[in-house]
Amino acid sequence: MNGYEVLEHTADVGLRAHAPDVTSLFEQATRGLCEIAGIWQDGSGTPVEIDVAARDREGLVVDWLNEVLYLHDSQNVAVCSVEVDEVSEERARGRITVRPLSEGAETAIQVKAVTYHQLAVRDTPSGWSATVFFDV
Amino acid sequence: MSKTRRIDEYEWELPIGFVDGMRVPGRVFASRELFDKALADRAAEQVANVATLPGIVGASFAMPDIHWGYGFPIGGVAATDPASDGVLSPGGVGFDIGCGVRLVRTDLTQADLDDSLRELVHALGNQVPRGVGGRGRLPIQGSDIDRVLTEGVAYAIERGAGWSEDGQSCEDLGTLPDADASQVSERAKERGRGQLGSLGAGNHFLEIQIVDAIRERSAAELLGLVEGQVCVMIHSGSRGVGHQTCTDYLRSIDRLGNAFGYAPPDRQLACVPLNHELAESYRGAMNACGNFALANRQVLMDGVRAAFESVFQSSARDLGMQLVYDVSHNLAKLEEHSIDGTPRPVCVHRKGATRAFGPSHPDLPERFRSTGQPVLIPGSMGTSSFVLTGTDAAATKSFSSTCHGAGRAMSRTKAKKQMSGQELRKQLESAGIALARTRWKLLSEEAPYAYKDAEDVVAACEGAGLSRVVARLRPVGVVKG
Numbered sequence: 001m002n003g004y005e006v007l008e009h010t011a012d013v014g015l016r017a018h019a020p021d022v023t024s025l026f027e028q029a030t031r032g033l034c035e036i037a038g039i040w041q042d043g044s045g046t047p048v049e050i051d052v053a054a055r056d057r058e059g060l061v062v063d064w065l066n067e068v069l070y071l072h073d074s075q076n077v078a079v080c081s082v083e084v085d086e087v088s089e090e091r092a093r094g095r096i097t098v099r100p101l102s103e104g105a106e107t108a109i110q111v112k113a114v115t116y117h118q119l120a121v122r123d124t125p126s127g128w129s130a131t132v133f134f135d136v
Numbered sequence: 137m138s139k140t141r142r143i144d145e146y147e148w149e150l151p152i153g154f155v156d157g158m159r160v161p162g163r164v165f166a167s168r169e170l171f172d173k174a175l176a177d178r179a180a181e182q183v184a185n186v187a188t189l190p191g192i193v194g195a196s197f198a199m200p201d202i203h204w205g206y207g208f209p210i211g212g213v214a215a216t217d218p219a220s221d222g223v224l225s226p227g228g229v230g231f232d233i234g235c236g237v238r239l240v241r242t243d244l245t246q247a248d249l250d251d252s253l254r255e256l257v258h259a260l261g262n263q264v265p266r267g268v269g270g271r272g273r274l275p276i277q278g279s280d281i282d283r284v285l286t287e288g289v290a291y292a293i294e295r296g297a298g299w300s301e302d303g304q305s306c307e308d309l310g311t312l313p314d315a316d317a318s319q320v321s322e323r324a325k326e327r328g329r330g331q332l333g334s335l336g337a338g339n340h341f342l343e344i345q346i347v348d349a350i351r352e353r354s355a356a357e358l359l360g361l362v363e364g365q366v367c368v369m370i371h372s373g374s375r376g377v378g379h380q381t382c383t384d385y386l387r388s389i390d391r392l393g394n395a396f397g398y399a400p401p402d403r404q405l406a407c408v409p410l411n412h413e414l415a416e417s418y419r420g421a422m423n424a425c426g427n428f429a430l431a432n433r434q435v436l437m438d439g440v441r442a443a444f445e446s447v448f449q450s451s452a453r454d455l456g457m458q459l460v461y462d463v464s465h466n467l468a469k470l471e472e473h474s475i476d477g478t479p480r481p482v483c484v485h486r487k488g489a490t491r492a493f494g495p496s497h498p499d500l501p502e503r504f505r506s507t508g509q510p511v512l513i514p515g516s517m518g519t520s521s522f523v524l525t526g527t528d529a530a531a532t533k534s535f536s537s538t539c540h541g542a543g544r545a546m547s548r549t550k551a552k553k554q555m556s557g558q559e560l561r562k563q564l565e566s567a568g569i570a571l572a573r574t575r576w577k578l579l580s581e582e583a584p585y586a587y588k589d590a591e592d593v594v595a596a597c598e599g600a601g602l603s604r605v606v607a608r609l610r611p612v613g614v615v616k617g
Contacts, residue, residue, distance in 0.1 A: 008547040010177045010204040055391055058403070062390075066383050073376045074326050076271075108578065109548065110267075110337035112379045113231040116390065116403035117206030133206055135231045135379075136338055136548075 001127055004032035013109065014118070014133035022057070023084040025121070025128040026064055026092060030082040033065050033134065038108030039072050045080035045097035053091050057121040060092045061130050065114040068096060076101050109136045140175070142168075146200075146600035150184050155401060157188040163195040164202060165534065165600040170592060173545060174202045174209075182209040185401045189214060190409070191222025193475050193482060197534050199489050200596035201543030201588060205230075207404030210488035210544075213537045215473060217482050218410040223398075225407035226389065226418055228485030229468050231382040233422050234429030235373030236464035237512040238306075239523065240437055241359075242444065243456030244366040246346050249612065253570050256344065256447045257613040260368075261572030263439035264342055266335035266617045272375075273297075273333030274435045281325045284332060285317035285377075288427030289434045289462075297333070297438035299453075306430060306462040307491065307509070309501075315427050316420025320377065321384050324421075327376025328428055333435030335617040339582055340372045341514070342440065344570075344613030345521060352606040355507040355525050359460050361607050368440050369521055369609070371514050372617070373466065374429035381425050385418045410483055419468070426467055433462055460523070461510040465490045465540035471499075473535055484535045492526030492538040492603050511603055513594055516542045516587035517616065518564050521609045522594045529601040538603040542590040551586035564614070572615040582616065 002024060007014035013036060017028035034040035048071055052063040071077060077098035084094035112135045120131040141149040143163075148171050150162030162183040164171055174180045179202045186208055187196035193215050202211035207227035216222030249256065265271055274297055276284060283291045289303045289310030303310030335342060347365045350356045361367070374381075389406040396409060408415045437459065441452035448455060468485040475482065484491075493500045493509040500509055508526035515521040519542070530536045546554075555563075557579035561571060571579075580586075597603045 006549065008549050010179075010547055011210060011544045012206060013548060054387075055393055059387075059390055063387060066387075070323060070327070070380065070383075073379075074323070109581065112338075113383050115206040115231075116227075116386065116406065119403055135206060 002028065004028050006036065009133060012133055012136050014131065017130045018127055020127045022087045022128050025130050026061065026084040026087055027082045029061060029065060029130050029132065030068055030096065033068060033111065034079045036108060036134070037111045039078045039101065041078040041080055041099065043080050043099065045099035047095045047097050049095050051093045056089060057087065058119045060087065061121055061132055062114045062116060062119065064092050065132065069111060069113065071098060111136050146596050150180060155181060155184040157401065158184055160187050160192050160195045162187050164198045165596060165602060166200045166202065167592065167596045170200050170588065170596055173588065174198065177204040179204045179209040183212065185405060186212055186214050188401055189216060189223055189225065189405065189407060190398050191216040191220045193217045194535065197537065199537065199539040200593045201488070201539040201541055203543045203545065205487065207402050208485070208487040211539065212487045213484065213489045213534055215482040215484045215535045216410065217475060217480065219480065222410050222483060223407035224410050224415040224418060224468060224483055225405055225485060226382050226385045227404045227406065228487050229382065229422055230466045230487050231379045232373035232466055233378035233382060234426030234464045235466045236429060236433065236462060237514055238370045238433045238437060238462035239460040239512050240368045240440060241361060241456065241458055241460050242366045245364045246366065249366060252447050253613055256443065257570040257572045257615065259443035259447050260342060260440060260615050263443040264335055264436055264615060265333065266615070267337050267575065271334065272331045272435065273439055276329045276332055281329050282317040284431050285320055285424035285427050286315050287311055288430040292431045292434040297435045302434060302459045305459040307464060310430055312423040312426040314420060315423035317424050319417040319421035320381055320424050324377045324380035324384065327380050331375040332432055333439065334375060335372050335436060336375055337617045340617035341517065342436070342615040343369045343611045345369055345609035345611050347607055348610045349608040352525070352604060355606045358507055359510060359523065359606070360458055361460065361523065367609055369512070369514055370433055370436050370440065372433055372436060374425040375432060377428050378425040381421050385421065388414060422468065426464060429464060430462065461512060463490050463512050474532065486537055488540045489537045490540050491536055492530050493536050494526050494528030494531055496528050497531065497536065511538055513539060513590060514541050515590035516584045517582050517614055518567065518569055518584045518611060520590060522590060522605055523607040524594060524597065524603040525606055526603055527601055530603065533600065534602055538597045539593050542587040542593055544586060545588045546586040548581040551583050552580050554585065555580045555583060569611055570613045574616045579616065
């Protein structure tokens with residue numbers, strides 16, 4: 001199983017990503033966040049390296065996704081692709097490619113930040129899953 | 137799980153034991169109907185979770201607009217005592233640090249809008265940058281960002297955005313004390329530089345409103361409000377600088393793990409003792425972001441005045457466009473409150489709740505000694521908003537706090553399924569509400585039916601004794617973020 005589903009929340013929004021391995025899981029979560037925010041645009045872009053450290057995999061998911069949001073908001077860019085090289089217990093490395101968000105782009109809801117609320121990363125017999133909620 | 141208990145018509149208790157580890161009970165101010173809604177989503181559980189915070193005093197409170205948040209419920213109020221190892225929790229302020237509301241009055245009446253409402257809404261839409269990635273009206277160069285973070289409204293006024301007296305009509309006179317720009321990361325500053333004077337997205341908005349009922353005449357008079365008058369309400373916050381600052385400090389605190397012997401029931405409740413250097417740094421950064429939010433609403437108001445000037449071909453002064461008041465509803469403040477009969481400084485977290493000092497509070501400016509602090513409550517798009525004032529009773533009931541808005545009742549997905557953006561547009565327009573051009577397909581995420589009725593919320597606040605209703609305003613023009 002490879003993909004994500006949007007989770008309902010009274011005020012905010014969350015996602016549950018699924019993947020056969022943990023690096024794909026981070027890629028699915030990235031794609032989910034960007035599609036929820038309407039900032040995923042297929043095509044070519046400029047690569048930006050991401051390298052985050054946290055105390056566990058849950059913390060890594062939050063830091064990784066916050067890094068994507070920071071790049072989007074500070075540089076006003078859309079995300080074109082994501083590639084995760086390594087996810088250990090305390091470090092995640094990889095890159096996204098970005099390109100300028102086109103003027104008047106039909107973005108969706110603004111995601112302010114990634115929260116630790118109900119955060120979970122699980123390695124199950126059927127694959128990996130991650131649950132994360134966003135403040136919108 | 138222990139059972140909830142009704143204390144009186146507008147007050148409910150979640151007893152110790154409602155969830156494990158509670159140090160104080162939970163107290164929810166709400167009518168039965170609003171309380172049932174709080175129990176139906178996970179908000180009541182979140183009130184109880186907050187009651188586990190070290191050093192919490194009195195109770196974990198929730199206002200009638202309570203709904204499911206992340207960590208803290210939206211509408212949550214918690215005071216922690218530095219003398220009892222009390223903690224500071226960035227999640228108890230939220231990502232939109234200093235988010236708040238301001239109200240601008242005019243001498244215009246609805247009749248003055250008859251021929252110009254659409255033009256005015258269009259002009260406001262053009263003057264006020266909004267949406268995702270919106271660039272602000274007042275770009276900031278280099279280290280000037282530190283001045284915004286330190287001076288708040290005063291900086292915007294010095295740059296020509298506003299009148300010298302505007303600060304007098306803001307909570308904290310437009311500048312939060314104890315702000316420390318050096319505790320705000322370069323990343324946060326980078327996000328803030330281009331966004332001063334931008335509305336943002338989501339539930340942020342700007343509305344042209346008509347005062348349609350006055351309930352407390354003397355307070356209304358003091359605030360310059362009369363029936364039939366045109367006003368403008370602005371709801372916005374600290375934009376990317378606040379979001380990044382909360383993210384930065386949550387990460388730093390999260391990395392400490394359970395170093396202080398407290399394992400929060402929700403990781404978003406991560407916190408540090410108030411006397412820890414990280415708490416001191418966060419407090420300085422949070423106040424700095426609060427100043428950015430104040431300056432942001434000031435620059436937005438400057439755009440509102442400019443739009444009115446262009447449409448009515450008259451100066452904003454001649455149009456009587458004084459600032460009525462400005463409040464923040466996402467902050468933690470060190471305030472003196474009576475704890476077990478003794479006045480003590482405590483840190484009051486308000487996450488989607490508004491400070492509401494009563495007339496006798498010593499920190500209230502002279503001007504409001506007869507009325508109490510003004511409080512501004514935005515309704516949902518297309519429904520009434522309110523001006524309230526604080527009561528002395530709120531000091532002992534809720535650490536001088538009241539509600540902050542209508543409060544969501546339905547997820548965005550459900551709201552969109554119920555009606556399309558275009559359908560809602562037609563419905564609002566047929567009700568006489570003009571809408572500035574927006575991303576229509578997102579409009580119904582913020583539909584009135586996705587929120588509780590603000591009328592019920594402010595009635596519950598009044599019933600509970602937390603605040604009094606001064607005026608009701610109905611919308612005639614909406615510029616959605």
